[in-house]
Amino acid sequence: MWQIQNPNTPTGQLILWMIVLGAFIMIMGLVPLLHALPPRGRRAIIVIITFITGLFFAIEFFLPINKEQKNFLTDAIQPAQQAVQVITALALALGTYGLVRLHLRNVVQQRAQWGYSLVLLISFVMMATFSITNTLSEQGLVEKTPLLEQGFKLLFDYTLVQLDAAMFSLIAFYIFSAAYRAFRIRSVEAGILMFTAIVVMIGVVPLGATISPYLPGVANWILTSLNAPVQRAIEFGVGIGGLAMAIRLWLSLERGVT
Amino acid sequence: METLWLSGLAQYQHAADNWFAAILIAVIATTVLVSIAIARSGASLYIRRIPGLDAIDEAIGRSTEMGRPVTMIPGMTAFGVVAVQALTIFKYITKQIARFATPMRLLTGDATVYAVAQEAIQDAYNEAGRPDLYDPDAIRFLSDRQFAFASGVAGLIQRERVAANFMFGEFFAESLIFAETGNIVGAIQVAGTISFTQVPFFVAACDYTIIGDEFYATSAYLSREPVLLGSLVGQDIAKLLFVLIAITGAVLTSIFGADAPVVKLLGQPGGWDAFFGGGQ
Numbered sequence: 001m002w003q004i005q006n007p008n009t010p011t012g013q014l015i016l017w018m019i020v021l022g023a024f025i026m027i028m029g030l031v032p033l034l035h036a037l038p039p040r041g042r043r044a045i046i047v048i049i050t051f052i053t054g055l056f057f058a059i060e061f062f063l064p065i066n067k068e069q070k071n072f073l074t075d076a077i078q079p080a081q082q083a084v085q086v087i088t089a090l091a092l093a094l095g096t097y098g099l100v101r102l103h104l105r106n107v108v109q110q111r112a113q114w115g116y117s118l119v120l121l122i123s124f125v126m127m128a129t130f131s132i133t134n135t136l137s138e139q140g141l142v143e144k145t146p147l148l149e150q151g152f153k154l155l156f157d158y159t160l161v162q163l164d165a166a167m168f169s170l171i172a173f174y175i176f177s178a179a180y181r182a183f184r185i186r187s188v189e190a191g192i193l194m195f196t197a198i199v200v201m202i203g204v205v206p207l208g209a210t211i212s213p214y215l216p217g218v219a220n221w222i223l224t225s226l227n228a229p230v231q232r233a234i235e236f237g238v239g240i241g242g243l244a245m246a247i248r249l250w251l252s253l254e255r256g257v258t
Numbered sequence: 259m260e261t262l263w264l265s266g267l268a269q270y271q272h273a274a275d276n277w278f279a280a281i282l283i284a285v286i287a288t289t290v291l292v293s294i295a296i297a298r299s300g301a302s303l304y305i306r307r308i309p310g311l312d313a314i315d316e317a318i319g320r321s322t323e324m325g326r327p328v329t330m331i332p333g334m335t336a337f338g339v340v341a342v343q344a345l346t347i348f349k350y351i352t353k354q355i356a357r358f359a360t361p362m363r364l365l366t367g368d369a370t371v372y373a374v375a376q377e378a379i380q381d382a383y384n385e386a387g388r389p390d391l392y393d394p395d396a397i398r399f400l401s402d403r404q405f406a407f408a409s410g411v412a413g414l415i416q417r418e419r420v421a422a423n424f425m426f427g428e429f430f431a432e433s434l435i436f437a438e439t440g441n442i443v444g445a446i447q448v449a450g451t452i453s454f455t456q457v458p459f460f461v462a463a464c465d466y467t468i469i470g471d472e473f474y475a476t477s478a479y480l481s482r483e484p485v486l487l488g489s490l491v492g493q494d495i496a497k498l499l500f501v502l503i504a505i506t507g508a509v510l511t512s513i514f515g516a517d518a519p520v521v522k523l524l525g526q527p528g529g530w531d532a533f534f535g536g537g538q
Contacts, residue, residue: 062273062280069269077270088370095369095399102395113417160406167405171431174438174463182462231454234470238452240496241474243283244290244489245339253294253485256346256378256477 047252054250056080100124130155196222278523285499290492297488305487310448310466311479317422317446318354326421327361331411331436333451334404335427337370340452344427345375346477347450349382351424356386363414364397367407372399408432412439425449425464426473429456437463450476471497 004019006012034042057080060073099120106117134152137144185191202208203219248254273280297303321328330351332344348364355362364379366372376397383392400410412435415423423440425433425447433449433456440447441463449460450468460467468476471493478486511521 061271065272065274069272071272074270091369091373092402093369095372095402098372098394098397099399102398105395116413160403163409164403164405167409167435168431171434174434175459178434178438178441178459178462182458234454236500237471237493237497238454238473240286240493240500241471242339242452243286244493244496245343245474247287247290248294248485248489249339249342251291253489254342254346255483255485256342256349 043252050250050252053080054246058250127155127160282499286492286496289495289499290489293490293492293495294485294488297484297491300484303484303487303491305475305479305482305490308468308472308475308479310450310468310472311476313446313448313466314351314424314480315354317424317448318351318358318360320446321355321421322358322360324421327363327418328355328422328424329411329415329418329420329440329445330362330364331423331425332364332366332368332371332375332427333425333429334367334402334407334432335371336368337374340428341368341371341374343474343477345371345378347426347480348375348424349378350477350480352379352382353386356383356388356391359388359391362396363418363420365407365411365414366397366399367402367404369399369402372397404430404432408435411436415439415443415445419443420445423447425451425460426468426476427451429453429460434459434463440464 004012004015007016034045037045056073056076060071060077063071063073065071065074103117103120105111106114107121111117130148130152133142133148134144136142137148183190183194183197185194199215200219200222202211203215203217203222208215208219245254318328328351330348332341332348335341335344352362362379364375366375376394379397380389380392380394383389401407411432414420415436416439420440420443423436423445425436426449429436429451430453433451433453437447437449437460447464448466448468449464450473451457451460452470452473454470457467457469474493475490477483478490507521510518514521
């Protein structure tokens with residue numbers, strides 16, 4: 001019931017375009033309406049939409065399912081998730097606009113360190129141009145020239161991916177400096193931490209078994225009988241906290257940012 | 259038959275898959291709502307001290323004295339309950355910042371969070387009575403690519419020599435890059451995350467770390483709003499319920515063995531089938 005049957009037929013196409021047009025008109029109408037309303041009215045609309053959306057997922061979860069693991073609402077989940085993707089795409093455009101606006105201002109007004117902003121803008125334009133053109137060429141909409149191929153490779157494979165790897169490799173050095181501070185024995189707790197860490201680190205490598213046949217077992221016991229239950233307890237707490245937060249958001253009891 | 263929307267490709271969880279878990283969810287939800295109602299009726303509720311949250315004001319004060327900015331990082335958290343909680347905390351921090359006109363930067367790697375953060379931070383300045391201090395450029399979407407975002411944050415922390423760095427949200431491998439960079443510039447750092455794999459890094463590199471569900475207690479602690487305090491009490495009762503179930507499960511498993519129907523009822527998906535003889 002949530003799907004357009006035979007969308008390639010004239011009737012299916014008509015229904016499809018009516019839905020697209022209807023959704024467009026609704027969104028275009030909703031945004032100025034929300035802006036025009038006083039805060040109380042705006043909040044009422046948001047509360048109603050939030051409640052209905054949450055109710056949809058709650059009912060879908062609790063209703064009995066058939067042999068195909070579905071109830072009459074299940075097929076509507078995917079379109080609902082696609083709507084979220086559309087909103088995310090709109091927000092991404094907003095985020096990109098904010099980023100470009102800020103750095104353009106930095107360059108135009110020659111604020112402090114405006115050179116970095118210039119590098120960002122040039123990189124942004126080049127990467128966007130080559131990425132979009134490359135995607136179009138993969139779809140056969142534009143010709144894949146050697147310049148495009150080499151340019152995309154140079155920017156993506158030989159620059160961006162390598163810069164990512166360089167940032168990731170920094171973590172190794174940071175782990176070393178952070179671990180040095182964490183393992184300095186300044187209290188009883190730090191001493192216990194240091195001792196436990198040494199047992200686990202040595203116990204899980206072949207050196208541990210060479211020193212003592214019991215060491216790998218002790219390390220494994222620390223990991224599975226001490227560490228794992230504590231992590232599960234934290235996860236339970238986080239899960240319950242998330243559930244409580246979700247309930248407050250659904251019922252608009254949360255006044256923080258809503 | 260041709261259909262426009264793909265269906266049947268994804269499997270969704272339903273209450274019927276595990277009625278025991280579904281009933282638990284309903285019980286927890288009811289407990290939280292009842293606790294909120296009790297708190298709203300004026301009951302006095304106690305919340306224990308969390309040193310990391312007491313340090314927020316101290317960190318802001320230090321930033322003000324030094325005339326350096328405060329950074330707030332919700333990480334790469336996509337918009338959801340974690341992001342809302344993080345922004346609620348940042349809104350509180352911004353209200354404090356607004357009293358002293360301390361500069362701030364909110365840096366995000368998610369565009370949806372960026373859009374909501376702009377509204378939330380503007381609201382915070384308005385509520386603090388200083389709408390003139392709101393600068394839209396202070397809220398920045400850097401990149402949705404993990405290490406591009408990490409390098410952007412690290413660069414800003416280094417260039418602006420921030421005096422206080424608050425990290426609340428969901429973090430991944432980039433957490434240590436943020437925390438160590440903050441440490442290098444001598445910033446007071448308070449981190450709170452639900453990502454327990456990142457907790458050791460924050461503990462090692464930050465001055466204060468909010469662990470696990472303390473993250474969700476933060477807004478209640480800071481605002482002392484009855485709704486949030488009540489919700490916190492409900493969460494504690496739910497945790498107690500889980501402890502009781504775990505102890506009961508351990509005792510029953512010890513007595514009857516892991517294959518007993520009553521044990522399967524507590525621990526396995528489709529628990530009711532196991533209890534009534536259907537099995538999985």
